[in-house]
């Protein structure tokens with residue numbers, strides 16, 4: 001790591017210390033670590049400076065040594081030069097001497113030449129000596145030149161070393177300066193960090209002291225609480241030890257109390273049950289009395305609401321009496337018409353509300369009455385809605401079957417009831433079995449060969465309802481079979497009568513008393529006058545069949561009302577099938593459906609007029625179909641007041657109050 005890196009390190013550390021204020025203890029600790037690291041770095045730098053100084057010293061010594069060597073070289077050179085110059089001088093002197101001698105030699109030679117050959121030899125020797133000296137001189141000169149070159153080299157090296165020394169010294173000074181500045185910075189930083197850490201530590205200490213004082217206070221206040229808690233704990237411990245015994249005791253007491261209360265409640269229940277049964281009997285008696293007083297044909301009217309998408313509202317054409325729920329006003333062609341019925345349901349009436357008004361009639365079939373509920377009205381007036389309803393909000397059919405099922409289940413301890421269901425459709429005077437497998441099969445109505453005068457439909461499927469799920473299955477099957485037999489169910493249902501026939505047969509376990517009642521729930525075909533609208537072909541035939549059956553219904557009621565000896569039940573499949581429910585011992589409810597639309601006003605008037613006429617007819621007192629258990633016969637026989645639905649019925653006396661206009 002270099003010294004120049006240190007400031008960024010310090011900066012980093014300072015930022016770290018400044019940024020984190022949430023944990024002063026750890027900051028101080030981290031600051032100290034950083035400081036130690038920095039001090040370590042300073043030490044390292046110092047040792048590096050020392051090394052550099054040492055190297056400088058060594059360089060200086062080296063330079064001194066070089067200087068010394070240079071001096072020595074210079075000295076040697078001087079000496080050599082001196083020696084050489086001495087030698088040169090000697091040589092020159094020698095040469096001069098030799099030259100002088102040459103003249104002598106020449107002279108001598110000449111003499112010698114003259115005089116002797118020995119002299120000549122001496123000259124040759126002298127010349128050789130002179131050549132050797134010359135050679136020595138040139139060697140000395142070469143040595144001198146080499147020494148001079150060496151000297152130059154030494155001088156250049158010395159200059160380089162000096163420059164290097166100067167560079168080192170500059171670097172040393174700069175490093176020293178930088179080091180001092182950094183040391184100064186570090187020292188300041190260290191002092192600042194220590195100061196900050198100290199301040200923070202002081203404030204923390206203060207906070208800790210305050211907390212400590214708070215904790216001491218708490219401790220002082222908690223001590224009594226602790227004493228109380230300890231006391232409570234001991235107390236609870238004792239209670240827990242005693243608890244099993246107390247629990248046993250409390251359980252025993254509670255058991256005794258519960259047994260006593262159960263005894264009281266069950267006796268109160270018995271009493272309530274007895275009262276309830278008495279009330280129920282009373283209610284039934286009252287209802288039957290009411291039916292007797294009012295006549296056994298009841299006529300209700302239900303006005304359906306204006307449906308979504310229907311803009312032809314006739315809210316002010318149909319009005320109701322706020323004080324009398326039996327009156328309905330219709331404003332037709334500027335004329336206000338008043339209709340009096342047994343009950344009028346306004347458009348907001350719920351399915352549940354409607355059913356509440358008919359449920360006593362429904363349950364009377366458990367008591368052995370034959371009941372018939374018709375929905376009458378033009379197409380789209382709400383007949384199917386009232387009878388079948390919709391999946392989320394079922395109509396009379398489903399509610400009736402469920403009610404009967406729950407009632408007979410309630411009576412199960414004393415009675416053995418059997419509920420059977422059939423579904424029939426009458427289209428173009430043909431009877432179809434809606435619960436059967438063969439939808440193409442046409443059914444017939446026949447007289448029972450046992451001589452009881454009862455009618456029966458050979459091949460008609462009867463389902464025994466044993467659970468609420470069976471009820472769903474029956475309706476699903478009936479609906480499915482009706483839908484598969486036609487292309488447009490809505491149109492088809494408008495032009496056919498749908499009958500749900502529920503038979504409830506019961507026997508009382510203790511008395512052997514038997515009852516059998518029949519509930520016919522009929523969604524009639526649309527009552528509008530289709531023939532007038534110029535229908536042709538199959539539509540015309542449908543219209544004729546509908547008209548035929550509806551007028552046959554009117555004829556039957558008219559004959560009953562007029563005490564005719566002959567009641568034309570056989571004039572249509574519908575009246576023939578319902579003959580036992582329309583004759584004098586039965587209860588009948590006609591639910592006349594009315595559309596609120598202006599465009600349907602004339603049909604609504606027709607329906608309401610028909611309803612009012614029917615309402616004025618009394619079929620006579622309703623009587624219960626019942627018989628005592630007989631050891632001689634296992635099949636039901638009519639008691640003295642029963643009216644069988646056959647020809648003898650025609651001889652019965654009916655109290656008819658008004659005429660029925662066709």
Ligand SMILES: Nc1ncnc2c1ncn2[C@@H]1O[C@H](COP(=O)(O)OP(=O)(O)OP(=O)(O)O)[C@@H](O)[C@H]1O
Pocket residue numbers: 303304305307347377378379380381382383384385386490491493494495525526593
């Ligand atoms: N009380 C009511 N509340 C809400 N909607 C009703 C009510 N009565 C009838 N409707 C609606 O009016 C429309 C016609 O009713 P619905 O099909 O029951 O008439 P309908 O007389 O049975 O006709 P059709 O003779 O063609 O079978 C249906 O869409 C039905 O849901």
